[in-house]
Amino acid sequence: MTPWLRRAFLLLAAVAVAFPYAWVVLASLKDRQALNDPASLGFSPTLDNWREIVDGGVLESALISVVVGTVTVAVALVAGTLGAYAISRYRTGGSATRFGILISQLMPPAVLVVPLFLIAFDLHLRDTVIVIVAAHLTFVLPVVTWFMIGFFDAVPRAYEEQAMVDGHSRFSAFRTVVLPQVLPGLGAAAIFAFVLSWNDLFFGLILAGGNTRTLPVAIASYNTFRGVELGAMSAAILVSVVPVLIASFYVQRRLVRGISAGGLKY
């Protein structure tokens, strides 16, 4: 590829990425009349759509999504980090564990949602944060574990062996010597896991969706029950997208490093 062609190609890709974002930002500032004329750029901006979503409970839904994401990530980090350390150091189950953990993440959610729904129904947990957290853990926990295995593999064993010679127990060596080494990876895994939970529609829609509406469910509701409220929906989309975009800028350089450090190896 010549440099000129390469730049044109990247520019084209950037435009393809930017166009939908730009259109949603514009739509969130248009009134009803301007929305009916999609190609026009000459309109007077209004904040009505933003007021409407505040009244419509989108912020409450965002809060629920934050709570679900935080609890999910906290549980996944504790269980996933300890599990990943064990898999990395003791080779528990060999390469089958490493591969199997990925498969469990990629299992179709439809398989799990039916029993989760019935269990939640029997335990009177339907439409609560607890059942959504449990459902999100089914795909967040394997991803966190998988990433952390790669980061632990990159820490030389000599570190904790030295610490144990110095009188630390295995766990204390893990806590004081190994854990600080993988802290950047842990941060990236946490943010990535939070994004996965934040973006889920399927489980939120089926297992909750009444009083406990997560943000994606709230966004989807602008599409179905009240007809199409294009402006308000665009504003709600931005509430969901903007924090994730900010997080992605922070997380993706570490993701590239994490993947090339360990994730691609078996």
Place this chain on the structure above:
Amino acid sequence: MVPLGLLLGVIVAYPLGYSLWLSLTDRRIVGSKDATFVGLDQYAGLLDNAAYGVAMRNTIVFVVVAVTLELVLGLALAMALQRQRRARDLTRAFLLTPMFVTPIAVGLMFRFLLNEQLGAIPAILDNVGLDIDFFGPTLALPTIIAIDVWQWTPFMVLLLLAGLESLPRQPFEAARVDGASAWMTFRRVTLPLLKPAIGIAVLLRALDAFKVFEYVFATTRGGPGDATETIQYQIYRTGFQFFRIGEAAAMAFVLIAVVLVLATILYRRFLRPEASA
């Protein structure tokens, strides 16, 4: 390891077993009748269920076409980005953003971007005399595929870029010394070395693409007719709109079987240590 195993046991293995049991019953959510054991009747029923066949075919077409396009585009972008010097981090960061966006938001964004009356793209095309119905019977599935390509090509770029950057330099220098053309270097050096990274990227993406739900839910709801009915969406409707839980569970297990076969083939082909060495 114990907490991880315990947690995965409770939230994954137990529901999975429960689900398998359900697929052998005629359980429904509504109605007071207790579920009765019907053996493999639900599975046998799927064989005669034409709608299930259509959904399976749509899903497979979707996965194959979308993942192929994403691989080709993603590889081209990753190689372009690897050689990029100016504004390198910003370009990468920006081009990777779509994969982080809530899929339902992506689906809705494109639904209205492409809507015949309200959409910007048909309005622009209209000015040059083109009238295209993106959600009509012939184009609905390609449109859903295009949405998937927009969102998930960055995921391919992420994995392939990581793969490209961890490749050794010597083979490329040797190829240059030998006077190999750019195309030959790509075919004989880059591609073989990148095989494990391509394998894992295709595997992850394909398995994830089988789960397509949000775009269908946001745009076409399976229509027009059954043109965009996918397995995941059909399971949702069977189980949670028609409340036939047993049948939905059976559908899900057939899907698992398909996914496992695919995963095994890809794993053998690309990822087994002997295969990549």
